[in-house]
Amino acid sequence: MTGPDLALTETTQTETVRLFAQGRPAGMPTSAPLGRGSAVGRYVVLDVVGSGGMGVVYAGYDPELDRKVALKLLRPDRLGASPEAAERARVRLLREAQAIARLSHPNVVAVHDTGTLGGQVFIAMEFIEGRTLRRWLDEERRPLRQVLDVLLLAGRGLAAAHAAGLVHRDFKPENVLLGDDGRVRVADFGLARVEDAEGEAGGGAMSETRGWGSLTEGGFAVGTPGYMAPEQFRGEPSDARSDQFGFCVTLYEALYGERPFAGETAQEIAAAAARGVVNDPPAGSRVPAWLRQALLQGLRPDPADRHPSMDSLLAELSRDPAAIRRRWLMAVVLAAAAGSGLFAWQAGERRQLCQGAEVKLAGVWDAGRKAAVRTAFLKTGVPFAARSWALVERSLDRYAAGWSAMHRETCEATRLRGEQSEELMDRRMFCLDQRLREAGALVDLFASADAEVVAKSGRAAAGLGRLDACADVAALTSRVPPPADAEVRAEVGALTRELSRAKALRAAGRFQKGVEVARTVAARSAKVAYPPLRAEALFVQGDLEERAGEFDAAEKTLREAVWSAEAAVFDEVKAAAAIKLLRVNGENLGRFEPAHEWGRFAAASIERLGGEPSLKAEYLNQLGVVYEEEGKYPQALARQRESLEIRRRLPGISKAELAASIADFGVVLFQIGRYPEALASFEEALALQKDELGAQHPEVGSTLNRIGGVLYTQGRYEESVVRLREALAIREAALGPVHRLVADTLNNLANSLDLLTRYEEALACYQRALEIQRQVFGDRHPDLARSLDNIGAVYSHRRMWKEALDYHRQALDMRDRTVGRNHPKTSLTLHNVGNAYMLQGRYEEALPWVREALAVREKTLELDHPWVAEELVVLADLERRLGRPEKVVERLERALKILEAQELEPGIVARARFALAQALWETGGGHERAVRLARQARADFASLGEQDRVALDEVVQWLAKNDAKGGTA
Numbered sequence: 001m002t003g004p005d006l007a008l009t010e011t012t013q014t015e016t017v018r019l020f021a022q023g024r025p026a027g028m029p030t031s032a033p034l035g036r037g038s039a040v041g042r043y044v045v046l047d048v049v050g051s052g053g054m055g056v057v058y059a060g061y062d063p064e065l066d067r068k069v070a071l072k073l074l075r076p077d078r079l080g081a082s083p084e085a086a087e088r089a090r091v092r093l094l095r096e097a098q099a100i101a102r103l104s105h106p107n108v109v110a111v112h113d114t115g116t117l118g119g120q121v122f123i124a125m126e127f128i129e130g131r132t133l134r135r136w137l138d139e140e141r142r143p144l145r146q147v148l149d150v151l152l153l154a155g156r157g158l159a160a161a162h163a164a165g166l167v168h169r170d171f172k173p174e175n176v177l178l179g180d181d182g183r184v185r186v187a188d189f190g191l192a193r194v195e196d197a198e199g200e201a202g203g204g205a206m207s208e209t210r211g212w213g214s215l216t217e218g219g220f221a222v223g224t225p226g227y228m229a230p231e232q233f234r235g236e237p238s239d240a241r242s243d244q245f246g247f248c249v250t251l252y253e254a255l256y257g258e259r260p261f262a263g264e265t266a267q268e269i270a271a272a273a274a275r276g277v278v279n280d281p282p283a284g285s286r287v288p289a290w291l292r293q294a295l296l297q298g299l300r301p302d303p304a305d306r307h308p309s310m311d312s313l314l315a316e317l318s319r320d321p322a323a324i325r326r327r328w329l330m331a332v333v334l335a336a337a338a339g340s341g342l343f344a345w346q347a348g349e350r351r352q353l354c355q356g357a358e359v360k361l362a363g364v365w366d367a368g369r370k371a372a373v374r375t376a377f378l379k380t381g382v383p384f385a386a387r388s389w390a391l392v393e394r395s396l397d398r399y400a401a402g403w404s405a406m407h408r409e410t411c412e413a414t415r416l417r418g419e420q421s422e423e424l425m426d427r428r429m430f431c432l433d434q435r436l437r438e439a440g441a442l443v444d445l446f447a448s449a450d451a452e453v454v455a456k457s458g459r460a461a462a463g464l465g466r467l468d469a470c471a472d473v474a475a476l477t478s479r480v481p482p483p484a485d486a487e488v489r490a491e492v493g494a495l496t497r498e499l500s501r502a503k504a505l506r507a508a509g510r511f512q513k514g515v516e517v518a519r520t521v522a523a524r525s526a527k528v529a530y531p532p533l534r535a536e537a538l539f540v541q542g543d544l545e546e547r548a549g550e551f552d553a554a555e556k557t558l559r560e561a562v563w564s565a566e567a568a569v570f571d572e573v574k575a576a577a578a579i580k581l582l583r584v585n586g587e588n589l590g591r592f593e594p595a596h597e598w599g600r601f602a603a604a605s606i607e608r609l610g611g612e613p614s615l616k617a618e619y620l621n622q623l624g625v626v627y628e629e630e631g632k633y634p635q636a637l638a639r640q641r642e643s644l645e646i647r648r649r650l651p652g653i654s655k656a657e658l659a660a661s662i663a664d665f666g667v668v669l670f671q672i673g674r675y676p677e678a679l680a681s682f683e684e685a686l687a688l689q690k691d692e693l694g695a696q697h698p699e700v701g702s703t704l705n706r707i708g709g710v711l712y713t714q715g716r717y718e719e720s721v722v723r724l725r726e727a728l729a730i731r732e733a734a735l736g737p738v739h740r741l742v743a744d745t746l747n748n749l750a751n752s753l754d755l756l757t758r759y760e761e762a763l764a765c766y767q768r769a770l771e772i773q774r775q776v777f778g779d780r781h782p783d784l785a786r787s788l789d790n791i792g793a794v795y796s797h798r799r800m801w802k803e804a805l806d807y808h809r810q811a812l813d814m815r816d817r818t819v820g821r822n823h824p825k826t827s828l829t830l831h832n833v834g835n836a837y838m839l840q841g842r843y844e845e846a847l848p849w850v851r852e853a854l855a856v857r858e859k860t861l862e863l864d865h866p867w868v869a870e871e872l873v874v875l876a877d878l879e880r881r882l883g884r885p886e887k888v889v890e891r892l893e894r895a896l897k898i899l900e901a902q903e904l905e906p907g908i909v910a911r912a913r914f915a916l917a918q919a920l921w922e923t924g925g926g927h928e929r930a931v932r933l934a935r936q937a938r939a940d941f942a943s944l945g946e947q948d949r950v951a952l953d954e955v956v957q958w959l960a961k962n963d964a965k966g967g968t969a
Helices: 083-101 133-139 144-163 240-256 266-275 289-298 310-317 321-338 342-354 357-361 367-379 385-414 419-446 451-462 467-471 473-478 486-507 511-525 531-547 551-567 571-588 592-608 613-629 633-649 655-671 675-693 698-713 717-735 740-755 759-777 782-797 801-818 824-839 843-860 866-881 888-900 906-923 927-943 945-966
Strands: 043-051 055-062 067-074 111-117 120-126 130-132 176-179 184-186
Touching: 043 067, 055 120, 130 133, 133 144, 133 176, 133 240, 144 176, 144 184, 144 240, 144 310, 240 289, 240 310, 289 310, 310 385, 357 385, 367 385, 367 419, 385 419, 385 451, 385 467, 385 675, 419 451, 419 467, 419 473, 419 486, 451 486, 451 655, 451 717, 467 473, 473 571, 486 511, 486 531, 511 531, 531 551, 531 571, 551 571, 571 592, 571 613, 592 613, 613 633, 613 655, 633 655, 655 675, 655 698, 675 698, 698 717, 698 740, 717 740, 740 759, 740 782, 759 782, 782 801, 782 824, 801 824, 824 843, 824 866, 843 866, 866 888, 866 906, 888 906, 906 927, 906 945, 927 945
Parallel strands: none
Antiparallel strands: 043 055, 055 067, 067 120, 111 120, 130 176, 176 184
């Protein structure tokens, strides 16, 4: 039997976070502080930075990445009043810290890692030399403009967190850090909560989080009273508008020197905030009326009356009417001096353009398009349609809001700054128009969605082109400029719309149709004088050809895309095409040397782009896949870990996208035999998928399939059957009865049924899987070898030797023709042929097959891999039966050492123990130890019930004969 196939497809005391100055209430228990040199996970403690009600902050060192970090250990008694509440809080806090770690923004303190130390949760963060906003304000009286600039930077960090679905819930001067490097960062998201599909950010779990804030009177709310929004005082759910309220309180205090609401106690402050009674400005205040008005709107009691978002508030705070009037006056003077009304007309047109984002979104993502998409999704009738619609609506709402904000910012940032800025604005607007066309094409596809489109819709919406690329001045100015000629520009626009349709078809999984569209665009783009369009069209064509299985065509097209992108100075497309060539050559065509050449080219291109995170994560992921195809699992694991670490920090990454990356990492852990870690990865991915996609989504089915495979490998067959039947039901409902993923689950299910001796059920599943694979793949594909091998294994168990060997030889021929002889999966078939001979007592015929299987495994896997150990046991048993005892004990000792270090199926370890017991007895190597090992094997086999009754009976008979001779254990 081949086993499960899971390969379908991270000196001064410095305030790095809020340091708690309130002190510890009398009688409150706390953990003993850690001494210098203590270990916290992989980190080494250097010194205490600060402490308070929540825990202790240490300076630490990360030896793996050679950097200084801040380590925050949260006190276990602050997590909950009961052990159950504490555990729930611990799990939630870890999940939220992981979400914060995915947020990578220059104005947010970076979270590197999370974990537990005994009963405590720890968070590893970037170490910042600097001071809090509170201390900075207390040092001297700051000019209004300087205060506003600092808070605007902090506001951008807060807005980035909101865009990623995070809510801070305790924004105040102590949680804003001014680094010595000049950067402003928002810190201490310890009260943050990830918004769920319904937008809830807290409230419902308040009883579990009491005491997390700096002050909670009566245990009814979380936060700091002077900065809390009225809804927080009431214990209601907090959202981004609650953070906006805290931001406005902080800015108000920084500008006026006092907070906006009067009160000596929390209740008095809450009452004033609930009534919206803001203090009058202190005498001599120089805060302008427009700025106060913006603050007052952000401080309104009803969240609905505040600014629509932090982005909206920041836009208001960035508008200084006096400065605008001065600039317009200068514009009028310049226009008059030029003796022409042209400049004034252009300024008026530009002002209108700055307000035109909503008009451009009409027909792309407005109420009518939303209704059409929702109707199409629900009409499919698939069980995950409503959940997918909610996810798509949320993603596209955020994308549209981000597009609008960048459209406005682009216009305003370049207004009245001369000819060079006019050219830059044109480039940025051209980029934004392309992004809008992509979104429109995807929405068009969603409006006529079928079940397959709905299944892929969440990833498709999250995968729309990056808006921040339209603000990358260096990249935009280095690229060939948009065409100035009106006719050429119109043709480019028409082709871009068609290319956007090809991208939408790709996102929805309609690869063959997408290939047709992309080829047409690429051919027409050759006749248009705009090289970047040609480069991108070729990349999309090559990408779709690879996804459609046209690997040779894809390789040729992508090479052309690379050189077209080089000519157009389109570095993003060049890097993306090189990454795709790494995949096509390494994973699809088995050409590993050119694959690594393209990998090096991709790495250099990404470096030229400043290490762009999403491209780097994709490159590392694909490199890991290629290493996995080569059977180089340690290298694969290292690359996938790096990729996952980057993706955990990507701002705005969806839970489904992150889950896919976590699952990829789990696959490699499985391949190298680290089964408990693999299972933990898959369970983490499953929780994220269910939370975002719903329990019936096909991606949930894929992860359940992988979990079932790990449970099978660990010998937990009944549990495996339960998970795999769940996976099968989901996949059949979502994908139909004839699909390669349905065949994959049938194979895994049959593996467990076979080892539960339910042979007829197992054989029926295997044969159905084989028939599906032949319909999907034709007569030559590695997946067919797996099914053939598995059918042969069932016939072996039924003692039908001729049929068993026939199927195994067919499988071996398929392996030789697809992955080659020196591949770990080929060793499975070699083992199965040898096992079929061995079970018949034909030991001499079995020996060469088993030796070759072991040689392949030792060549392609780590020497402590469980597959190596299993084959050592088989080979040693064969040699013992053939009367060749020279290396038997040595092989078995080595195998048992490997197996006992892993959490594996008890039967596998039991067979190794019993084989070693027999060898020790027969060679005189220690009768007492032999009996002890046999007794352990008997207990292992007995725990399996009827799963290996024959082996148990053999051990019992051996002990009955030899136990008395061995003495007492």
